[in-house]
Amino acid sequence: MEITGNKFALIGLGDFGAHLAMVLSEKGAEVLAIDQNMDNLEEVKDSVAHTVCLDATEEKALMSQGIDEYDAVIVCIGDEFEETLLVVTVLQSLGVKRIIARATTPRHAQILRHLQIKEVILPAVDAADRLANKLLFQSKLSSLELSSDYEIIEVDAPDKFVGKNLRELELRVHYDVSLITIKRIELKPRLLGGTREVEHIIGIPSPDTVIERGDVLMLFGKKESVQRMMAD
CATH class of the missing domain: 3.30.70.1450 (Regulator of K+ conductance, C-terminal domain)
Structure with a gap:
């Protein structure tokens, strides 16, 4: 994943998303961390510029955050692939210019690419x-x-x-x-x-x-x- 620009929104603050959010912040990026779980947000609130607790499958909720103004939105939801698909669809409808999505299996990655998501992360495969x-x-x-x-x-x-x-x-x-x-x-x-x-x-x-x-x-x-x- 090559990152350009310096303003990013991350949706899903599990281990992968939280680590990515903190690394981007350490490197000088402005990061908005989004999750439905306040405990997850507590883990990163002192490390990133903004945190917000909301349901990212709700179009109005994301719109209220000016999500289309970010250089990239990174969907880091792990096990709930159906939720990932819903969030990606909402982001596309809002005109987000760059969507990066995490997949946990090659099959999920293939489905995301069929949805015209050009940047798909497979952490385990890439790490290998x-x-x-x-x-x-x-x-x-x-x-x-x-x-x-x-x-x-x-x-x-x-x-x-x-x-x-x-x-x-x-x-x-x-x-x-x-x-x-x-x-x-x-x-x-x-x-x-x-x-x-x-x-x-x-x-x-x-x-x-x-x-x-x-x-x-x-x-x-x-x-x-x-x-x-x-x-x-």
């Missing part, structure tokens, strides 16, 4: 994909033998690098580090429709390789050299 990619990559990394002076270090691409190619950056000249490769998240089709995030190793970068937002750079060099690069 990420873990598999991480484990496979780590197994390759652990096979490398390095001296005591040098390390292979992964860092998130700094904002100052985004949109620039390696020829412009001249990492070896300016920071005395070498870029081995780049890990990049790409969207791949699922068998049942929709897309999933897959971590992709782009291979040996060329001087014309452009750094994109969200890239993870694998660097070879001294730790202090990488720290200087990140601090500049």
